[in-house]
Amino acid sequence: xxxxxxxxxxxxxxxxxxxxxxxxxxxxxxxxxxxxxxxxxxxxxxxxxxxxxxxxxxxxxxxxxxxxxxxxxxxxxxxxxxxxxxxxxxxxxxxxxxxxxxxxxxxxxxxxxxxxxxxxxxxxxxxxxxxxxxxxxxxxxxxxxxxxxxxxxxxxxxxxxxxxxxxxxxxxxxxxxxxxxxxxxxxxxxxxxxxxxxxxxxxxxxxxxxxxxxxxxxxxxx
Amino acid sequence: xxxxxxxxxxxxxxxxxxxxxxxxxxxxxxxxxxxxxxxxxxxxxxxxxxxxxxxxxxxxxxxxxxxxxxxxxxxxxxxxxxxxxxxxxxxxxxxxxxxxxxxxxxxxxxxxxxxxxxxxxxxxxxxxxxxxxxxxxxxxxxxxxxxxxxxxxxxxxxxxxxxxxxxxxxxxxxxxxxxxxxxxxxxxxxxxxxxxxxxxxxxxxxxxxxxxxxxxxxxxxxxxxxxxxxxxxxxxxxxxxxxxxxxxxxxxxxxxxxxxxxxxxxxxxxxxxxxxxxxxxxxxxxxxxxxxxxxxxxxxxxxxxxxxxxxx
Numbered sequence: 278x279x280x281x282x283x284x285x286x287x288x289x290x291x292x293x294x295x296x297x298x299x300x301x302x303x304x305x306x307x308x309x310x311x312x313x314x315x316x317x318x319x320x321x322x323x324x325x326x327x328x329x330x331x332x333x334x335x336x337x338x339x340x341x342x343x344x345x346x347x348x349x350x351x352x353x354x355x356x357x358x359x360x361x362x363x364x365x366x367x368x369x370x371x372x373x374x375x376x377x378x379x380x381x382x383x384x385x386x387x388x389x390x391x392x393x394x395x396x397x398x399x400x401x402x403x404x405x406x407x408x409x410x411x412x413x414x415x416x417x418x419x420x421x422x423x424x425x426x427x428x429x430x431x432x433x434x435x436x437x438x439x440x441x442x443x444x445x446x447x448x449x450x451x452x453x454x455x456x457x458x459x460x461x462x463x464x465x466x467x468x469x470x471x472x473x474x475x476x477x478x479x480x481x482x483x484x485x486x487x488x489x490x491x492x493x494x495x496x497x498x499x
Numbered sequence: 500x501x502x503x504x505x506x507x508x509x510x511x512x513x514x515x516x517x518x519x520x521x522x523x524x525x526x527x528x529x530x531x532x533x534x535x536x537x538x539x540x541x542x543x544x545x546x547x548x549x550x551x552x553x554x555x556x557x558x559x560x561x562x563x564x565x566x567x568x569x570x571x572x573x574x575x576x577x578x579x580x581x582x583x584x585x586x587x588x589x590x591x592x593x594x595x596x597x598x599x600x601x602x603x604x605x606x607x608x609x610x611x612x613x614x615x616x617x618x619x620x621x622x623x624x625x626x627x628x629x630x631x632x633x634x635x636x637x638x639x640x641x642x643x644x645x646x647x648x649x650x651x652x653x654x655x656x657x658x659x660x661x662x663x664x665x666x667x668x669x670x671x672x673x674x675x676x677x678x679x680x681x682x683x684x685x686x687x688x689x690x691x692x693x694x695x696x697x698x699x700x701x702x703x704x705x706x707x708x709x710x711x712x713x714x715x716x717x718x719x720x721x722x723x724x725x726x727x728x729x730x731x732x733x734x735x736x737x738x739x740x741x742x743x744x745x746x747x748x749x750x751x752x753x754x755x756x757x758x759x760x761x762x763x764x765x766x767x768x769x770x771x772x773x774x775x776x777x778x779x780x781x782x783x784x785x786x787x788x789x790x791x792x793x794x795x796x797x798x799x800x801x802x803x804x805x806x807x808x809x810x811x
Binding site: 430431432433434435436437438439440441442443444447448454457460472473475477478479481 | 611
């Protein structure tokens, strides 16, 4: 999923303090699962802002909505008939949802309520960690199912570096060395000899380096 | 072994001499004398001098310009190049820049993560890694081609080196990793500072068991401790460093004013012992901001005088 974190309330207040009527829009997908921008967080943020404006003696109306997804036309359309009532939208979706909202409702200011962090997994309750950087050319089949691009601090394709210590990364003792994980799993899979195959220089043109990316599937287009 | 480049270091190794290299860290400023002064102190005691490339991710005068200063004073430089800060365009461009000054040695590294340095908020690049940089230099030199496939006019002639850390984890891949660097085309290795001699000797033995010592020149890395404090710091704070307790104890066991001498003694004893290890073809002396001690270490290590009459 896409993992996000709530923005500090001070930053949000700074965005919205001069508006009279606000819509806080949550998203029912990834940000709900990682507890940053779902219905529950929309409610908490709305209460906090109401309290803030009350203390400031300002009369600001705040409405709440949580859409099934903010990255799909279909669900974003659900607020078309009332979007003009609002001076601004505070979207708690990931950066994709915030932008899709802004594209769709061109004349309404849209502000982000979360910081979108990475594509990751829930390791345990309250702990999420990165697993993928969307390089566009998956190499997991050659690295025992562990991604050195997203999980090695130097994204080394032929690691580990000399800083790997007791299975941990040199930059942080709490971070697993991705290459230690790869080696452990290669051994488990009885494929340790594959470690000595040199991973060739990567074509990064399918990654961010190649510019904004697009997938077009003629077979599923309408 | 026959030689493939005009490198003096390569010629000395090929002639069967134990080679001696050292390194100088460039200044955090633009004074060229900060380099030439250090080089002047050690140039008659070593065969080539490495210039570090923004080591520990602290911004410094660049390795290439520093190497040119060495070249101008008749000293053979080894250009250290990390893949942290430059993409494949900049790396290849700097290799050509170095080649235009007839710099004949290069050490291919990935580089410390930027979090350790003065720009922890900066981006890193890592377009390629150290093993792929080895491949890149060999392609440019041997086939006269850029990574993109185009022809290079007057290709670089560089003796290609890399680092090896026998002490990083997991130990079981340390020799396979050396084999991987050799397969990529590395010709000489400078190791991480050696304090755990047993572990180093085991690593060289495992390399010998696979015949790797005949495919690459291994220069054993040594760094003298200036104090017991430095020994403790290296043991506890520097990633990938293996300083056994008895070495720390030995440093702590002498009075403060004698610790520097003890550090030099340990370094000299290390050289004397490792000289006898089959597969060790020389030494890389990293006297960090203590270059003036290199002559003493080289002399007492029985590595002086350096071979004469071998030149580019």
